[in-house]
Amino acid sequence: MAIVSARQGDTPPSNPRSNSLLATTVVAEDATLEGTPGVRPQTLNDYIGQADLKALLEIAIAAARSRQQSLDHVLLYGPPGLGKTSLAQVVAREMGSQCKITSAPALERPRDVAGLLVALQPQDVLFIDEIHRLPQVTEEILYSAMEDFRLDVTIGKGQGARIRSMGLNRFTLIGATTRIGALSSPLRDRFGLVQHLRFYELPELAAIIDRSAGLLGIPLTAGAAAVLAARARGTPRIANRLLRRVRDYAEVKGDGTVTPAIAETALEVFQVDPKGLDWMDRRLLAVAIENFGGGPVGLEALAASTGEDRQTIETVCEPYLLQIGYLQRTPRGRVVTAAAYRHLGYTGQGSLLPSETPQIMGQ
Secondary structure: OOOOOOOOOOOOOOOOOOOOOOOOOOOHHHHHHHOOOOOOOOOOOOOOOOHHHHHHHHHHHHHHHHHOOOOOOEEEEOOOOOOHHHHHHHHHHHHOOOEEEEEHHHOOOHHHHHHHHHHOOOOOEEEEEOHHHOOHHHHHHHHHHHHHOEEEEEEOOHHHOEEEEEEOOOOEEEEEEOOHHHOOHHHHOOOOEEEEOOOOOHHHHHHHHHHHHHHHOOOEOOOHHHHHHHOOOOOHHHHHHHHHHHHHHHHHHOOOOEOHHHHHHHHHHOOOOOOOOOHHHHHHHHHHHHHHOOOOEOHHHHHHHHOOOHHHHHHHHHHHHHHOOOEEEEOOEEEEOHHHHHHHOEOOOOOEOOOOOOOOOOO
16 A cells, blocks of 8 residues: 655646546536436435435425425535435425526526526426525525515616516425525525535445446446445545546456455555545645644645645635544644544654655555
8 A cells, every 4th residue: 555645845746636536526527427317316215325314305205295285495505526416306306396407606697597486387396506606686586486486576777666576386495505604594594494414424435336336337346335435535426436437447457347456556546545535635734744733724824835725725625634533623723633643654743654655646
């Protein structure tokens, strides 16, 4: 197994974050895979993980169907890549209705959202991704639509302006956000169900990988899914992306079968270590240790020292490092934990252990 340390003098891979396997944003290949028939779960039983949320939704859906009413509006929040879009589509199928999908940045003008609302049929689901980014004028239109199933349209300007109301079919709005605190209280309070999606456990990720491998025709031997799951950062989107990259390696360097050994070797080539850290994660921790004694260190100082922008560190690197206990946030700044020291091979004084030779994986 390659050493996982990354020191300041090491040469980084080109554009370490632009095409990172561990980024949670959707890339073109992700969109193609997720749009393949059968890859996304079709029912709640097909949906792996989020057991508590599924149990709650099963009750709410059964109650709504028994009353022949639309489901209460649902707000889903949590890190990207955890299946919020898939869950919205599953809810629509369980309700026997259609799911209309859009994102907040696409709803710049009132008429954009008005057109969607008018076209909805009874019990349809309207899914708005990144709902915290809704413009204020668009958000205000949703208030009466969500609460009274009524569309209020202002006609004219100034003193001659008047409001015209139009009835809407009863529908369910499912909003998804990675920043629930950025939602306004009036909008957040109109959701009947507000639920958090958590990171996935290793057995859940392994099950997702096994399912995806079966659908894509990728032969996996026992234990291979567990190797990939351990490096997937608790995120199904990353798990499926790692599966595709390891499949490519297995086809070029082997007979196409993904074994645990092939998976480990391939991920070393892609610089993803056994804890799911990539080159940039390790460099961030190493800089905090070597330059700042492990912290506390401010975000701006880390950004300047690593050459990464503040937003990338805060939204891409930090969430997972915080989740696994390698980094802590304090009032004075970020602090590297003892677990991270051990993982990178540092002593408590910030020096590398004598037996460790710092290398970037794959070199």
